[in-house]
Amino acid sequence: MAQATHRRGLGFYLLAGxxxxxVIFLYxxxxxxxxxxxxxxxxxxxxxxxxxxxxxxxxLWTSTRYGDLGGAFRRSMILGAMSLLITAVVCLFAGLxxxxxxxxxGPLFYLAITSLVVPGILLGLGISQxxxxxxxxxxxxxxxxxxxxxxxxxxxxxxxxxxxxRFDSSxxxxxxxxxxxxxxxxxxxxxxxxxxxxxxxxxxxxxxxxDEMPRSLLTVGGKNTLPIEISNMTTNVTTPALYAxxxxxxxxxxxxxxxAFACIALIQKxxxxxxxxx
Amino acid sequence: MSDASRxxxxxxxxxxxxxxxxxxxxxxxxxxxxxxxxxxxGCGKTTLLRMIAGHEAPSSGRIAIGGQDVTHSRTxxxxxxxxxxxxxxxxxxxLTDNVAFSLRVKGEATEPRRAKAREMLxxxxxxxxxxxxxxxxxxxxxxxxxxxxxxxxNPKVLLLDEPLSALDEFLRLRMRVELKRxxxxxxxxxxxxxxxxxxxxxxxxxxxxxxHGLIEQAASPREIYNHPHSPYVARFMGGQNVLAGKVxxxxxxxxxxxxxxxxxxxxxxxxxxxxxxxxxxxxxxxxIHILPEAPARNGLTGKVINTEYQGTFVKVALDTGTxxxxxxxxxxxxxxxxxxxxxxxxxxxxxPAASHHLKGTNNSAGxxxxx
Amino acid sequence: xxxxxxxxxxxxxxxxxxxxxxxxLAMVGIPLITVLLLSFWQSDGISIYPxxxxxxYQQVLxxxxxxxxxxxxxxxxxxTLIATLLIGFTCSYFLVFHVRxxxxxxxxxxxxxxxxxxxxxxxxxSWIPFLGREGVFNQALISAGVIDQxxxxxxxxxxxxxxxxxxxxxxxxxxxxxxxxxxINPNxxxxxxxxxxxxxxxxxxxxxxxxxxxxxxxxxxxxxxVMGDFFVVRVMSGGQSASVVSAMKNQIDxxxxxxxxxxxxxxxxxxxxxxxxxxxxxxxxxxxxK
Numbered sequence: 001m002a003q004a005t006h007r008r009g010l011g012f013y014l015l016a017g018x019x020x021x022x023v024i025f026l027y028x029x030x031x032x033x034x035x036x037x038x039x040x041x042x043x044x045x046x047x048x049x050x051x052x053x054x055x056x057x058x059x060l061w062t063s064t065r066y067g068d069l070g071g072a073f074r075r076s077m078i079l080g081a082m083s084l085l086i087t088a089v090v091c092l093f094a095g096l097x098x099x100x101x102x103x104x105x106g107p108l109f110y111l112a113i114t115s116l117v118v119p120g121i122l123l124g125l126g127i128s129q130x131x132x133x134x135x136x137x138x139x140x141x142x143x144x145x146x147x148x149x150x151x152x153x154x155x156x157x158x159x160x161x162x163x164x165x166r167f168d169s170s171x172x173x174x175x176x177x178x179x180x181x182x183x184x185x186x187x188x189x190x191x192x193x194x195x196x197x198x199x200x201x202x203x204x205x206x207x208x209x210x211d212e213m214p215r216s217l218l219t220v221g222g223k224n225t226l227p228i229e230i231s232n233m234t235t236n237v238t239t240p241a242l243y244a245x246x247x248x249x250x251x252x253x254x255x256x257x258x259x260a261f262a263c264i265a266l267i268q269k270x271x272x273x274x275x276x277x278x
Numbered sequence: 279m280s281d282a283s284r285x286x287x288x289x290x291x292x293x294x295x296x297x298x299x300x301x302x303x304x305x306x307x308x309x310x311x312x313x314x315x316x317x318x319x320g321c322g323k324t325t326l327l328r329m330i331a332g333h334e335a336p337s338s339g340r341i342a343i344g345g346q347d348v349t350h351s352r353t354x355x356x357x358x359x360x361x362x363x364x365x366x367x368x369x370x371x372x373l374t375d376n377v378a379f380s381l382r383v384k385g386e387a388t389e390p391r392r393a394k395a396r397e398m399l400x401x402x403x404x405x406x407x408x409x410x411x412x413x414x415x416x417x418x419x420x421x422x423x424x425x426x427x428x429x430x431x432n433p434k435v436l437l438l439d440e441p442l443s444a445l446d447e448f449l450r451l452r453m454r455v456e457l458k459r460x461x462x463x464x465x466x467x468x469x470x471x472x473x474x475x476x477x478x479x480x481x482x483x484x485x486x487x488x489x490h491g492l493i494e495q496a497a498s499p500r501e502i503y504n505h506p507h508s509p510y511v512a513r514f515m516g517g518q519n520v521l522a523g524k525v526x527x528x529x530x531x532x533x534x535x536x537x538x539x540x541x542x543x544x545x546x547x548x549x550x551x552x553x554x555x556x557x558x559x560x561x562x563x564x565x566i567h568i569l570p571e572a573p574a575r576n577g578l579t580g581k582v583i584n585t586e587y588q589g590t591f592v593k594v595a596l597d598t599g600t601x602x603x604x605x606x607x608x609x610x611x612x613x614x615x616x617x618x619x620x621x622x623x624x625x626x627x628x629x630p631a632a633s634h635h636l637k638g639t640n641n642s643a644g645x646x647x648x649x
Numbered sequence: 650x651x652x653x654x655x656x657x658x659x660x661x662x663x664x665x666x667x668x669x670x671x672x673x674l675a676m677v678g679i680p681l682i683t684v685l686l687l688s689f690w691q692s693d694g695i696s697i698y699p700x701x702x703x704x705x706y707q708q709v710l711x712x713x714x715x716x717x718x719x720x721x722x723x724x725x726x727x728x729t730l731i732a733t734l735l736i737g738f739t740c741s742y743f744l745v746f747h748v749r750x751x752x753x754x755x756x757x758x759x760x761x762x763x764x765x766x767x768x769x770x771x772x773x774x775s776w777i778p779f780l781g782r783e784g785v786f787n788q789a790l791i792s793a794g795v796i797d798q799x800x801x802x803x804x805x806x807x808x809x810x811x812x813x814x815x816x817x818x819x820x821x822x823x824x825x826x827x828x829x830x831x832x833i834n835p836n837x838x839x840x841x842x843x844x845x846x847x848x849x850x851x852x853x854x855x856x857x858x859x860x861x862x863x864x865x866x867x868x869x870x871x872x873x874x875v876m877g878d879f880f881v882v883r884v885m886s887g888g889q890s891a892s893v894v895s896a897m898k899n900q901i902d903x904x905x906x907x908x909x910x911x912x913x914x915x916x917x918x919x920x921x922x923x924x925x926x927x928x929x930x931x932x933x934x935x936x937x938x939k
Contacts, residue, residue, distance in 0.1 A: 008747075011848070015743040019757070022740055025816065026764055029775035032785060036778055046783040090668045097665035108670055115677040117869070117920065119877030119894050122913045125901060126680025129687055146676040153672060170366035173333055178380030178431065179354030182661075188382065192370045203766070211768040213880065218901065231770050234884055243778075246771040253767040271370065271411060 037243035087205030095160030120214030138221030163197030290339030301491035317488035508638025565632035577627030705911035737822025805887025822867035829863030
């Protein structure tokens with residue numbers, strides 16, 4: 001690019017400084033609660049640190065003050081895993097379908113977009129009232145899962161559109177031309193080529209579900225998910241245990257993101273290694 | 279072999295909504311021949327090719343390969359193999375696995391199919407790259423892989439969708455030679471879609487010129503070039519000037535035609551025309567001579583608007599008062615002996631044998647449409 | 650040419666899209682209709698009767714609280730929109746036009762987007778040790794000698810609410826603007842510079858107009874997110890402020906479902922009006938198709 005020949009002016013450094021401030025703004029507070037979650041047993045919600053300990057992490061396990069955190073965590077993980085699987089599979093096929101014209105494509109797309117922009121709690125209200133009207137009990141693994149899917153599927157669909165933008169449908173035609181059946185085409189060509197993109201869709205499926213709160217609130221029935229438990233804690237827990245649970249759940253989120261990126265990187269590396277003719 | 283790979287297309291139409299992409303086409307392609315389909319974008323040539331391959335189903339009509347009706351048989355089971363314009367090599371598979379793909383879906387075991395694939399890669403001189411991915415290959419190499427992948431199915435008919443369009447000029451000429459050699463070697467039918475005239479002329483046994491979903495002319499390259507069916511074919515294939523005039527008199531098959539500017543022309547063969555009819559005829563650009571004075575017949579007068587040196591000849595464009603430029607290909611010695619400058623008025627003439635009556639009525643400009 | 654796949658059955662797309670369609674209908678379409686129905690039904694605070702009434706709307710529309718709530722919510726949305734737009738545009742501009750190395754550009758972009766995949770609740774909570782009376786901010790200001798007394802307006806105030814919104818939602822502005830800007834052909838900027846345009850002129854006449862799709866998309870995200878929130882308002886204002894949805898949440902907690910539903914319908918109407926106003930300025934669909 002011709003730009004590369006210009007020297008970096010004052011503008012660059014001003015903008016770089018602004019960007020750095022923004023990144024600090026984005027990550028700084030989180031960093032502070034990670035540090036504060038290691039408060040000593042007598043420490044409070046703010047600095048200074050009174051010793052360094054893992055007391056509050058232990059407190060999460062042992063104390064009964066924080067409700068059913070273990071159960072909430074387990075439910076959130078199961079919901080996340082189910083959302084991951086359903087989002088990846090449903091969005092893959094829906095994305096493939098949207099490449100062709102079909103009746104109802106427009107309304108369905110707008111319904112998905114509506115689901116993104118409507119306040120989550122309102123959709124939760126609708127789902128919970130619908131279940132009650134039909135005489136079904138609210139359950140985290142049914143109404144709760146449905147509420148999560150109303151959030152993860154539209155996102156997954158949009159990612160899938162972006163992924164399919166770079167997918168050449170003549171690959172599928174070439175497979176058919178070589179005599180492949182539709183299921184062979186899917187297994188040997190479509191899915192392998194789309195795989196890195198599918199990991200991204202799955203990542204969205206998991207993390208959006210794992211962190212979802214407003215839609216879950218009215219739909220999970222008697223058993224809470226982790227974000228609901230944490231949001232309850234914000235109003236009635238005044239110890240660093242709040243930060244400890246924050247650290248734990250953020251570490252899990254980051255681990256999932258890292259695992260997803262590592263998967264994508266691994267696939268690309270494997271393809272690159274094949275390139276070198278190893 | 280040759281009968282097994284003969285293609286009969288009868289009454290084939292393809293509708294996209296109300297648009298007739300292919301309009302009631304009849305065509306016979308002899309087994310073992312090299313057929314080039316040519317025409318501007320949107321003329322229906324690719325649709326016709328894809329219907330032969332089975333990627334599109336005809337709205338009506340019948341397609342037979344080797345005498346067997348394949349109109350509704352499955353893609354990949356009709357003895358055709360398609361080479362895609364962008365090659366469509368699977369980006370996640372090595373060259374070997376790309377070439378072995380059709381054997382894999384037929385359930386052949388890994389080792390034997392890879393061995394066959396490597397053999398095929400050897401045939402296109404790429405065995406040394408067998409474990410690479412397509413993205414690491416040059417355009418020309420990718421094309422040879424696509425060829426290998428198509429040929430491993432032992433097709434009766436190889437279909438090529440603008441196979442050379444993604445290559446640079448140098449590679450294009452080299453691959454052109456290679457395609458022709460391959461076709462001779464295999465003895466199967468090649469159907470090659472292109473929009474480049476020299477490619478069609480150089481490769482084909484049979485050239486099929488299409489426009490608006492119709493076949494304008496299907497004949498040998500020499501026939502197409504020397505005896506174009508319509509003004510459209512003459513203009514599209516190039517090398518011809520198209521003139522229009524009124525038939526003044528006939529004698530036998532020969533006719534005398536007067537153009538709007540009053541020049542008289544002899545057409546040695548124009549069967550079926552009647553005096554007074556408006557007809558068009560073509561004149562080979564390389565059969566025209568320059569005269570110092572206006573000729574009595576078979577010539578015209580015009581103002582030079584452009585001259586272009588082409589190496590072995592000079593292209594001189596005349597404005598003759600019609601909307602169409604009149605082009606003369608002058609041998610370079612003749613031009614350098616007496617250079618002509620833009621703005622000069624010159625007189626041109628030709629033997630009656632260089633004139634050819636255009637029977638067809640398609641008078642469109644024939645310049646390839648831009649995509 | 651045509652993308653039709655020829656041989657595959659015309660039923661294929663319907664089968665492929667059926668799971669999505671079923672889930673979206675069951676979990677979005679029908680629930681929204683339920684909310685609409687609910688807003689016309691009667692309740693006595695204990696149970697709901699499916700009998701038609703305008704009372705819920707009457708109550709919502711005549712209550713002076715409603716207007717206050719909407720104005721308060723719009724104030725939050727407006728302030729957040731301006732701040733996120735300025736930050737988002739500047740950061741995207743920096744990433745696209747000043748970071749020349751593609752690896753760095755993608756890396757820094759991801760750095761901005763990673764918090765999206767973590768919990769909003771935690772990200773909000775993380776401001777508490779920062780902004781409180783004894784918080785990092787006040788401590789820093791006091792030790793720097795700027796103030797003697799800790800500032801009370803930092804936490805549990807409108808300031809805290811808007812700050813949290815900016816923190817949570819700026820990346821919804823960065824992602825679409827970055828995408829629009831990344832599509833701008835660098836030759837256009839060179840052409841503008843060749844024509845003698847100054848840096849500011851290039852910004853205003855080339856970059857801003859060509860980023861408008863991203864700006865509009867980002868604005869839609871930010872406005873709908875702020876207007877749909879109840880949790881940040883409730884916690885970060887310390888219960889002193891309310892927005893439409895937080896008031897709705899209170900009604901739900903008190904089991905006044907039909908009133909809440911009427912409020913919700915009103916909110917959706919306002920949000921849709923705002924979104925269509927944005928769409929009127931920028932035709933996102935035709936721009937995205939480019």
